[in-house]
Amino acid sequence: MTTGDPFGRLDDDDYPAYTMGRAAEMLGTTQGFLRAIGEAHLITPLRSAGGHRRYSRYQLRLAARARELVDQGTPIEAACRIVILEDQLGEAQRLNAEYRRAAEPANPTIAA
Template identity: 65%
Template sequence: MARSEAMFEDENYPAYTMGRAAEIVGATQDFLRRLDEEKLFTPFRSAGGHRRYSRYQLRLAVRAREMVDAGTALEAACRIIILEDQLEEALEENRRLQQDRSADPA
């Protein structure tokens, strides 16, 4: 796979500028800055210091925007999303360990 194709496949590749990210998320640039302040994610920085966002970060931002639009405080929304993400990672690790355990002929 060519390098450029790999970048399109990588959900963590920082492909979107702040303006484009805000447009995709349906939020303001200030909203994206506040997500960074709340530690939901840290945008990548270009060589010139401009924020760049990945598809994964945009999905988190959309989730936060939806929660805020439904009346959840931004700080609470970010914390909930962080905890959901941590839970999903723990469940995935548990699944891997269970598979390893069943595959191990002890």
């Protein structure tokens, strides 16, 4: 049963809207590359009811960054590890900024 606006999910970065074929086409790569970065644990596509891999925009951004590194000569396993670490760093920086913003009204005398 679907509730609310069925098109609202189109703005959801984590919604698995893209088939493997479409994802590979958008990235200018092969389906084998997508399987390889899945095996390297960079992304884990969701499966449709029929068992087909489905990718989100967030996963496609990670895949695009991995492809960029591989195209520069980085081995795929190393590229995946780099992308995972970059993603973790970005999330940590985002959380740190969020915590700082939350702390500012409580103690405005603390210098940044």
